[in-house]
Amino acid sequence: MTTRPLRALVAAAALSLAAVAPTLGAQPATAVGLWREGRALALRGLVDSARRTLEQAGIAARTAGDLATEQATMRGRADLWALRGCADSATRILREAVAAAPAGDRASADALVRWLASRQAVADARRVLVAAYRDVPSVGSTISRDSITFLQGMAAVDVAAGQESAAMASLNAALAIAVRLHEGDVHERSTHAIGEVTEENAWLLFDLAALRRTAKSAPMHAPREHARLMATLVTAWPTLERRPDDGVPITRFADRLVMQAAVCATDGSPCPPPIVATGCP
Numbered sequence: 001m002t003t004r005p006l007r008a009l010v011a012a013a014a015l016s017l018a019a020v021a022p023t024l025g026a027q028p029a030t031a032v033g034l035w036r037e038g039r040a041l042a043l044r045g046l047v048d049s050a051r052r053t054l055e056q057a058g059i060a061a062r063t064a065g066d067l068a069t070e071q072a073t074m075r076g077r078a079d080l081w082a083l084r085g086c087a088d089s090a091t092r093i094l095r096e097a098v099a100a101a102p103a104g105d106r107a108s109a110d111a112l113v114r115w116l117a118s119r120q121a122v123a124d125a126r127r128v129l130v131a132a133y134r135d136v137p138s139v140g141s142t143i144s145r146d147s148i149t150f151l152q153g154m155a156a157v158d159v160a161a162g163q164e165s166a167a168m169a170s171l172n173a174a175l176a177i178a179v180r181l182h183e184g185d186v187h188e189r190s191t192h193a194i195g196e197v198t199e200e201n202a203w204l205l206f207d208l209a210a211l212r213r214t215a216k217s218a219p220m221h222a223p224r225e226h227a228r229l230m231a232t233l234v235t236a237w238p239t240l241e242r243r244p245d246d247g248v249p250i251t252r253f254a255d256r257l258v259m260q261a262a263v264c265a266t267d268g269s270p271c272p273p274p275i276v277a278t279g280c281p
Contacts, residue, residue, distance in 0.1 A: 031061035031069045042253045045272030051080045067102045079253035085277030106132045117156040129153045143180045164220040171208050197236035
């Protein structure tokens with residue numbers, strides 16, 4: 001796969017994976033149905049339609065007291081505002097989501113850390129990360145999803161700070177934990193792995209591929225390794241995207257569009273029209 005800028009990859013996002021149907025547990029059907037519709041629209045590149053649908057899903061979830069789905073809609077809306085170039089709106093919504101998140105749901109904090117890091121707000125991103133995980137014992141060393149997402153956040157902060165070796169170390173540590181976590185899932189490990197890609201490590205491999213592509217230091221910058229990782233992810237992605245979410249879904253719409261674009265480039269499937277930053281209301 002050729003390495004193309006993020007904007008070009010987003011513009012070429014594939015339609016072939018748009019029909020996703022995440023399952024958010026025993027949630028009210030109306031809110032979840034709207035969430036699924038909004039997510040599918042987002043992955044077809046229909047940003048404004050997706051945003052309106054996710055707003056409706058959020059209202060339905062709030063009325064039903066469905067905090068998990070409401071949080072997911074807020075993360076999704078922030079992603080969509082970011083795609084539109086509205087950084088202030090994205091930041092505001094993510095901060096509101098973090099403030100309203102139920103105990104144990106750190107997905108919005110994780111999203112805010114990634115977003116702030118992408119904006120080079122290193123100190124702010126680090127504060128959000130530390131605050132989100134301060135109540136988790138031995139986070140970063142225990143065999144848990146919290147350790148994986150904490151280390152992933154650390155890597156994002158390190159990249160923003162120009163500490164690429166530290167970011168690589170965090171991602172490698174998270175990958176080692178992901179392997180242990182996957183192997184410990186005796187009942188499921190044979191059904192949610194596609195080659196070396198698993199539910200536990202897919203986004204880690206994506207972040208590692210991004211680091212290999214964008215790193216400025218010679219030891220970290222490895223276009224061939226980036227291409228290898230992306231090829232591995234492309235093979236697994238159609239299966240991964242059709243798997244149900246676990247109740248606190250990761251939106252990462254821009255990154256999912258990058259992956260869909262990579263799939264599109266590989267299999268020749270149709271792609272949605274380019275996403276244009278039209279300005280903020």
